[in-house]
Amino acid sequence: MLLKNDKIMLRHFKSEDIEKHIDWVTVETEWKEWDAPWEWLSEADDIDYIERRKSLLDKPTNSRLMIETLAGELVGEVNSYYIDGDCEKLAVGIGIPPLSARRKGHAYAALTLFMEHLFKTRDVLYTQTWSGNMRMIALAEKIGFKEVRRLKDLREVNGEKYDGLTFAVTKAEFDEKRKLLMIKQQNIEIKKFTDVDFDAFAQMVAVCWVEDYKETLYENPPIRMCNRMIQSVKDGFTYLDLLHLDGNPIGFVMYQVDHPESDWCEKEGFGFIREMYIRKDQRKHGYGKILANHAENELKKLLVPHIYLTSDDAIEFWLSVGYVDTGEISKFNGGKILIKEV
Numbered sequence: 001m002l003l004k005n006d007k008i009m010l011r012h013f014k015s016e017d018i019e020k021h022i023d024w025v026t027v028e029t030e031w032k033e034w035d036a037p038w039e040w041l042s043e044a045d046d047i048d049y050i051e052r053r054k055s056l057l058d059k060p061t062n063s064r065l066m067i068e069t070l071a072g073e074l075v076g077e078v079n080s081y082y083i084d085g086d087c088e089k090l091a092v093g094i095g096i097p098p099l100s101a102r103r104k105g106h107a108y109a110a111l112t113l114f115m116e117h118l119f120k121t122r123d124v125l126y127t128q129t130w131s132g133n134m135r136m137i138a139l140a141e142k143i144g145f146k147e148v149r150r151l152k153d154l155r156e157v158n159g160e161k162y163d164g165l166t167f168a169v170t171k172a173e174f175d176e177k178r179k180l181l182m183i184k185q186q187n188i189e190i191k192k193f194t195d196v197d198f199d200a201f202a203q204m205v206a207v208c209w210v211e212d213y214k215e216t217l218y219e220n221p222p223i224r225m226c227n228r229m230i231q232s233v234k235d236g237f238t239y240l241d242l243l244h245l246d247g248n249p250i251g252f253v254m255y256q257v258d259h260p261e262s263d264w265c266e267k268e269g270f271g272f273i274r275e276m277y278i279r280k281d282q283r284k285h286g287y288g289k290i291l292a293n294h295a296e297n298e299l300k301k302l303l304v305p306h307i308y309l310t311s312d313d314a315i316e317f318w319l320s321v322g323y324v325d326t327g328e329i330s331k332f333n334g335g336k337i338l339i340k341e342v
């Protein structure tokens with residue numbers, strides 16, 4: 001088996017790897033102080049380690065794969081095993097023995113690639129470590145693992161007692177965490193609309209109305225319609241914020257607190273997300289969630305008891321971020337009314 005991403009590949013053990021593994025148990029041995037250090041008692045354990053690796057040549061297994069950088073350097077291993085032999089509880093493990101290969105993102109890249117593969121056939125994965133292994137705990141948390149079991153004083157390392165830890169993560173949590181992390185690494189900003197954004201805003205409105213709402217525009221770009229929307233922002237009835245990716249607007253959200261004097265007041269005093277749009281080529285990256293979350297936080301500051309919106313085509317999205325279909329139909333646009341409690 002071969003798995004690959006933009007940083008590393010995971011592959012079966014080869015005879016050329018033996019030398020490196022001998023090095024890892026005899027010279028480059030720091031990792032043994034952290035990877036189940038209670039298992040490394042004598043030279044016999046080193047020999048056993050090498051023999052078990054050699055046996056992989058006759059019996060290749062997907063439960064132990066070598067981590068190789070794209071430049072061809074062997075830097076470690078990932079493995080999987082059933083906790084206490086329980087087939088329902090598959091745990092993953094990792095080691096990056098060479099100190100020179102550490103803190104380069106190899107462990108994160110390798111473990112997430114391995115887990116992505118294992119998640120094709122399972123909903124939950126586990127990992128185990130001990131309470132003194134802060135690097136492994138941080139790595140597990142970065143991936144989205146949460147502690148599910150702690151066995152007090154299970155391990156003794158250098159005369160000190162440590163707890164045995166088991167972590168679990170569901171596929172949904174794993175995906176969510178990865179998406180958030182990817183977003184964090186990108187250059188995203190949410191900013192209040194200013195006049196310099198007018199053209200970009202009008203362009204997005206035009207595409208949204210034509211492609212998503214299937215409406216006919218009698219003016220394109222819809223300058224007059226956008227001017228009306230902006231006037232409502234300037235009058236203080238609505239808020240309009242744009243999501244910028246690398247300095248370019250790729251989406252917007254319009255929201256308000258329903259007020260009898262605004263041009264839309266279906267639920268007086270409630271927060272209302274009037275419009276939300278993410279450019280088509282930027283969808284399914286989590287930006288919609290970020291923008292919805294932003295509007296909700298802004299509305300919360302205005303002390304609204306509930307936030308509602310109307311939707312027809314994007315109901316699945318709104319349900320996924322916690323809105324509930326009330327069964328009510330909007331008297332303004334005939335859309336379904338969805339509500340979220342603050």
Ligand SMILES: CC(C)(COP(=O)(O)OP(=O)(O)OC[C@H]1O[C@@H](n2cnc3c(N)ncnc32)[C@H](O)[C@@H]1OP(=O)(O)O)[C@@H](O)C(=O)NCCC(=O)NCCS
Nearest residue numbers: 031034035095096102103104105106107108129135138139
């Ligand atoms: C744990 C280990 C696999 C991490 O490998 P690595 O390639 O250096 O890790 P990465 O560069 O991919 O870092 C991923 C995350 O791990 C955590 N981490 C890694 N090294 C860390 C350190 N020195 N201090 C704190 N956190 C650390 C961080 O969360 C890091 O994310 P960040 O860079 O965004 O902060 C490595 O230290 C190792 O092989 N240790 C010995 C073997 C071992 O303990 N295995 C686990 C047995 S249970």
